[in-house]
Amino acid sequence: MQFIGRSYKGCTENDRMHGEGEYTFPTSTKYVGEMKDGMFHGKGMLLFPNGIKYESIWEDGISKQGSFTFVDGLQYQENNWDYCDGNDRRFYSERCNGIRPAGESQMTDLHPPRPIPAGCYDCADGFYDPVTRVITSYSGGFVRSADDSEHEWIVRTCRKAWGDGGGPEKLQHPKQEV
Structure with missing residues (x-):
């Protein structure tokens, strides 16, 4: 694994990832969670280097039910997703905290920009x-x-x-x- 930029820390069975563990991809993205027979299986999450995370229930390496959370805490919703689409360009902070008083434009999600x-x-x-x-x-x-x-x-x-x-x-x- 080291020669191709991957690593694994955790339990093994028959020289395969099995049980709780942490698998790191060459991109520095990490999977932390349950493994079975060398595959993601059970509860686990992908942690991306930019702070985004994807939590899911996995079956034989395939995500069956998951949630995607952006760095600012916004959770992606498959249905009724209207954040930052063609009809709604508000920032997540405005949706949570309201628009700031007149005179302070919100050019970015950070204040001050x-x-x-x-x-x-x-x-x-x-x-x-x-x-x-x-x-x-x-x-x-x-x-x-x-x-x-x-x-x-x-x-x-x-x-x-x-x-x-x-x-x-x-x-x-x-x-x-x-």
Whole structure:
């Protein structure tokens, strides 16, 4: 497993994962829960590196009943899902806590919004530099390089550092001098 970037800590039977354990994928996603005959079986959850989790009941490696929870605590609902679709673009915090008083626009789900480095865009999983076409995590680590399609989408739709020209700057209003 180590040669292909995977690891397992937990119980085994006949040299297979069996019982409680923790399986780590090469992507750093982890499965924590029950195993049977080398497969996810019983209660278990997938923990993604970005903080998202998927809890489920598994049968022979197949999820039979599960729930998906985003980093901000929002749980995905298969039926009646109206969060952030074409008809409802409110942030989860607005749905839980209401809209803030007049004068405080909510450009992001964070208050105050995260400052964006000059020339970069906030693309939700990090900052995007359109010159290098690299997305870095908010802590500064490499996330990925953007292809042409992702570059075009980020430049067209994402929040950009104010004063850099181009992009959807109308989302960010500078302090007006009186």
